[in-house]
Amino acid sequence: MNVNKIKIGWFSFSCCEDNLVVFTEILNDHWQEWKKIFDFRHVNALKSKNIFDEFDIAFIEGAVASEKHKKKIEEIRIISKKVVAVGSCAITGMPSAQRNFFNEEQRENIEPLIEHFASFPKVLKVSEVVKVDAEIPGCPMDHNVFMKAVNNLIEEFRSHNT
Amino acid sequence: MDHISKVEGSAGLEVRVRNNKVESVHFKITEYKRFYTEAMKGKPILGLPQLLSRICGTCSNAHILCSIEACEKALEIVPSEQTWLLRILTMYGLMIRDHALHLYLFTMPDLFGRDSFLDFDENNPEEHQLLHDAFEIKATGNALATIIAGRSVHAPYPVIGGFTHFPAKKEIAEAIEKIKKIRPAVLRLIKIFEKCDFHFDRKTDFVAMVPERYGFLNGCIDSGKGDCLPEQYFGNFLERVVLPYSQASAYKHGGKAYMVGALARMNLAKERLHNETKKSLKETLDLFPSTDIYYNNLAQAIEILHSVDDAIEILENNKFKEEPLIKKPYKEGVGIGVVEAPRGTLYHKVEVGADGIVKGGEIVVPTGQNQINIEEDIWRLVDELIPETPKEKIEYEIEKLIRAYDPCMSCAAHFLEVKWS
Numbered sequence: 382m383n384v385n386k387i388k389i390g391w392f393s394f395s396c397c398e399d400n401l402v403v404f405t406e407i408l409n410d411h412w413q414e415w416k417k418i419f420d421f422r423h424v425n426a427l428k429s430k431n432i433f434d435e436f437d438i439a440f441i442e443g444a445v446a447s448e449k450h451k452k453k454i455e456e457i458r459i460i461s462k463k464v465v466a467v468g469s470c471a472i473t474g475m476p477s478a479q480r481n482f483f484n485e486e487q488r489e490n491i492e493p494l495i496e497h498f499a500s501f502p503k504v505l506k507v508s509e510v511v512k513v514d515a516e517i518p519g520c521p522m523d524h525n526v527f528m529k530a531v532n533n534l535i536e537e538f539r540s541h542n543t
Numbered sequence: 544m545d546h547i548s549k550v551e552g553s554a555g556l557e558v559r560v561r562n563n564k565v566e567s568v569h570f571k572i573t574e575y576k577r578f579y580t581e582a583m584k585g586k587p588i589l590g591l592p593q594l595l596s597r598i599c600g601t602c603s604n605a606h607i608l609c610s611i612e613a614c615e616k617a618l619e620i621v622p623s624e625q626t627w628l629l630r631i632l633t634m635y636g637l638m639i640r641d642h643a644l645h646l647y648l649f650t651m652p653d654l655f656g657r658d659s660f661l662d663f664d665e666n667n668p669e670e671h672q673l674l675h676d677a678f679e680i681k682a683t684g685n686a687l688a689t690i691i692a693g694r695s696v697h698a699p700y701p702v703i704g705g706f707t708h709f710p711a712k713k714e715i716a717e718a719i720e721k722i723k724k725i726r727p728a729v730l731r732l733i734k735i736f737e738k739c740d741f742h743f744d745r746k747t748d749f750v751a752m753v754p755e756r757y758g759f760l761n762g763c764i765d766s767g768k769g770d771c772l773p774e775q776y777f778g779n780f781l782e783r784v785v786l787p788y789s790q791a792s793a794y795k796h797g798g799k800a801y802m803v804g805a806l807a808r809m810n811l812a813k814e815r816l817h818n819e820t821k822k823s824l825k826e827t828l829d830l831f832p833s834t835d836i837y838y839n840n841l842a843q844a845i846e847i848l849h850s851v852d853d854a855i856e857i858l859e860n861n862k863f864k865e866e867p868l869i870k871k872p873y874k875e876g877v878g879i880g881v882v883e884a885p886r887g888t889l890y891h892k893v894e895v896g897a898d899g900i901v902k903g904g905e906i907v908v909p910t911g912q913n914q915i916n917i918e919e920d921i922w923r924l925v926d927e928l929i930p931e932t933p934k935e936k937i938e939y940e941i942e943k944l945i946r947a948y949d950p951c952m953s954c955a956a957h958f959l960e961v962k963w964s
Contacts, residue, residue: 397576399600399696405644405697409682412674416661428647429657429942446575473687476597479582487581497787500575521600 386420387538388413390436392457393425394443394450395477395504396470401426401442418535429530436461438534444470444477445505447498458511463534466507467527469520476520478504554950555786556921556941563930568918572791572910572944583904588614588873588895594692595891596697601644602690603697604637605884608760608890613704613891613904616775617878618871623859625706625866627760628857633692633701634759634882636849637726640684640695640804640806641885642843646732647677651841653943654739680847683721687854692716704868714901720849729848730823736841737827738947742834743755743944746921747916748799749807750780752883757815757849759806759883765811766796774881777890781907784915793914794907800915803887804948805842806833817852819940820845836920836947844887884909886949901961910950917948 392403403428408415423431439461445451458464470477479489481503495502507513517523517530558570570960585589590859592610596603608630622630648660651673657663663670682754683866685695690710692698700708705793710718741799753771754762764780784793795801810832814821821828824845873895880891887909894902921941928937 395577397597397600397603399597399603402600402644402696405648406681406685409678409685412661412678421659421661427661429652450575451877452909476582476594477577483578483581483587487578487584488582491576491578494576498575514688522595 385542387418387535388420388422388435388437390423390433390439390442390457390461391421391426392423392439392441392453394441394454394471394541395446396443396468396509398442400440400468400517400519403521403524403527404440407527434460437538438463438465438531439468440465441507442467442471444474445501446477446509448501449499449506451501451510454507454510463514464507464511465515465517465530465534466513466524467517469518471507472516472518474504474506479508482502547556551860557843558657558921558925560925560929565922565925568922568925569786569788569906570914570918570921571786571789572798572914575955580904580906583893583901584760586901587892588618588899588901591893591901592701593697593699593705595906598910600696602637602884602886602889604692604695604701605759605882605889607698608633609713609880609882609884609889609891610893611701611703612760612880612882613856613878613893614880614895615878616880617876617893618703618813618874619876620704620869620871621785622705622869623866625863628861629691629706629709630701630760631758632854632857633688633698634879635854636686636688636691636695638684638850639689639847639854640681642847643677643680643684643732645885646840646843647673647681647805649679649946649949650910651945653736653741654735668681672731676725676731676850679934680725680728680732684727686721686852688719690718691864699827702868705866706868707868709863710739715858715863719855722855722858726848726851729844729851732946733824733827733844733848736844737830739837739840741837741943741947742835743837743920743924746834748796748801749810749832750796750801750803750888750912751807751811752881752888753808753812754815757812757817758853762873764881764888765802767811775879777888778879778892778905778907781890781912782868786914789914791911792907794912795915796837801912801917802836802916803844803909803912804839806836806839807887808883809838816845817856819852820849823848839947861865873897886910887912910948913948913950917945917950920944 439457441462450506544786555571559567595610596607662672663678665671688695693700700706750766752762752764764777765771782795814830827869877894882889888905892905
């Protein structure tokens with residue numbers, strides 16, 4: 382049933398998930414069309430039975446705050462044709478990476494929690510961990526920029542399949 | 544340790560069972576800390592609400608308004624009447640959009656035995672109607688937030704001292720038309736959750752900020768015990784509990800867990816709902832007060848209707864004009880903001896220096912306050928279901944119960960990693 386549909390994954394790491402909220406708002410206008418062309422294979426906000434096998438497009442929002450995050454993003458990269466970094470935290474690290482710029486006193490205050498939860502000493506942007514094919518900036522991402530990027534990717538997949 | 548399932552997500556659950564009795568339940572919020580209460584130190588107060596809105600994309604506009612209130616109290620700024628109306632409308636846009644997202648996309652699939660809301664069948668008349676209702680209601684909440692506050696996520700117009708942009712007449716007329724159009728869909732939604740046969744009843748305490756007329760921005764904190772605590776003392780009400788396994792702080796009051804959110808608000812203030820809402824829902828409202836956690840969903844649906852009815856009244860009866868921001872010289876001070884966010888009572892405290900630079904603060908979010916209550920519910924639920932129920936069914940029932948709390952985007956979103964031992 383999902384043959385020829387574009388396989389989509391959406392993954393959230395260290396962030397406020399504002400891009401995911403915007404994505405669910407864009408669905409208000411595009412759900413009928415997207416149901417026909419997309420196989421939402423792994424989107425936690427939309428379904429329970431998520432499949433983690435292969436993706437045509439993996440959207441990643443959020444910064445990389447731990448080894449667990451890093452490993453997951455590396456796995457996503459291996460099984461995805463296109464990796465798209467979405468939003469400011471994924472692309473620049475900020476504001477999730479604000480602790481990278483804390484002064485000594487602030488660092489001392491958070492140090493026990495960083496150790497307890499095995500967080501990275503410095504928060505990373507996604508491109509510091511894997512190759513990123515496209516970026517959709519913004520905090521949150523801009524509706525129109527997202528649509529333009531998605532439409533470009535759809536065109537690319539269609540031209541490869543014809 | 545008998546490991547049952549593992550799905551990627553930002554919360555997890557560890558249940559320890561011995562001789563068919565639950566020994567411990569750890570509901571873990573595993574989202575990595577982003578240290579906003581540390582990061583706010585040293586920032587100019589004028590930029591604080593926008594920074595703190597980035598705590599949560601789902602209810603960012605509640606964080607903005609809560610932070611603005613705290614900053615204005617610290618600077619002794621009293622906002623204009625029009626500013627209050629625009630803030631109320633901002634909250635209504637948020638409630639309509641956010642409750643609809645939770646009720647349709649996260650919860651409705653459980654009611655219809657589907658994996659995803661997008662799996663609903665467009666050829667089935669009822670499911671077809673629900674699909675269209677869902678996206679129309681969400682889009683209307685989004686549109687209301689956009690014309691009033693500039694955006695439904697991290698809204699740019701509300702700032703300390705007022706708004707930087709005002710809705711045009713034409714935008715207001717369009718908004719009224721759209722909001723009126725969704726009212727029948729909201730009534731259908733309420734009927735679905737009224738008829739829903741999910742129930743889980745356990746006595747607990749409910750806490751909410753109760754206003755003079757049903758709303759989300761002003762009032763005093765009611766815990767159903769007869770007293771109503773002014774906002775500025777809410778910090779003393781909260782007893783912080785450190786759960787070593789969770790990235791979020793948990794809270795009790797009087798040594799006991801309590802629940803915040805739509806169910807608490809409905810239990811404590813249903814008589815203050817908009818008159819049109821009360822007229823349409825006479826029998827439905829008789830179901831409250833209730834200790835059935837699944838009525839949190841029904842309470843959210845009712846809050847959408849209240850937001851619709853009151854937004855229409857405000858938009859039809861007020862003219863919005865350009866207004867300058869109210870500004871005051873910086874001064875040393877402490878300010879408290881309390882807002883009823885979609886998921887419950889939200890608390891912001893800010894301490895500012897005479898130079899307008901933030902010295903520190905505190906933020907308490909609804910999901911942290913509900914964390915221990917969720918654990919106690921799961922404990923009872925699992926005890927009731929063991930030993931006859933298969934573990935997969937227990938896990939599903941746990942997820943459903945957690946979703947009824949609408950804990951946060953990723954939590955509510957069908958994640959759950961359960962570890963059994």
